[in-house]
Amino acid sequence: MDELTHLDKKGKVKMVDIGKKEVTFRKAKATCTVKMSKLTLALIKDSKVEKGDVFTTAKIAGIMAAKKTADLIPMCHPLNILSVDINFETKNDAEIIITSVVKLKGMTGAEMEALNSCALAALTIYDMVKSKEKGILITDLRLLEKEGGKSGKWKAKEDG
Numbered sequence: 001m002d003e004l005t006h007l008d009k010k011g012k013v014k015m016v017d018i019g020k021k022e023v024t025f026r027k028a029k030a031t032c033t034v035k036m037s038k039l040t041l042a043l044i045k046d047s048k049v050e051k052g053d054v055f056t057t058a059k060i061a062g063i064m065a066a067k068k069t070a071d072l073i074p075m076c077h078p079l080n081i082l083s084v085d086i087n088f089e090t091k092n093d094a095e096i097i098i099t100s101v102v103k104l105k106g107m108t109g110a111e112m113e114a115l116n117s118c119a120l121a122a123l124t125i126y127d128m129v130k131s132k133e134k135g136i137l138i139t140d141l142r143l144l145e146k147e148g149g150k151s152g153k154w155k156a157k158e159d160g
Helices: 037-044 052-069 111-130
Strands: 026-035 081-091 094-107 137-147
Touching: 026 111, 037 094, 037 111, 052 094, 052 111, 081 111, 094 111, 094 137, 111 137
Parallel strands: none
Antiparallel strands: 026 094, 026 137, 081 094
């Protein structure tokens, strides 16, 4: 495992100096799953949730989350994001698979932005339907792939 870059020689936290890194194209793709009852997912799909369009609201929340990641995670650098694409796929009539792809040109990657956007999209779904079902499970938040920077391309194994 590589040396942890967010620690100084005394083991104290620090923000990494990225000033000497090159500006390159970077992309990260993340995912998570929101599990619920078939009835709750049917309400979402049929646009019968009183708070409004769940997928549109969750997409907006996910985009906003990607843009605000540096404000929420202490050692993240502010980034100039080129795009955030969030997709929702329903599975087994009781799951929503959220996928987020974040692209940018910068000196550091977009992994945290993609992960954060999935997490906030999932939390928004929960918020919008919690009056119908409190036991919704948000699970399997993970990075699927990234590209750019010194480490180049990386892809998660299929089994996690």
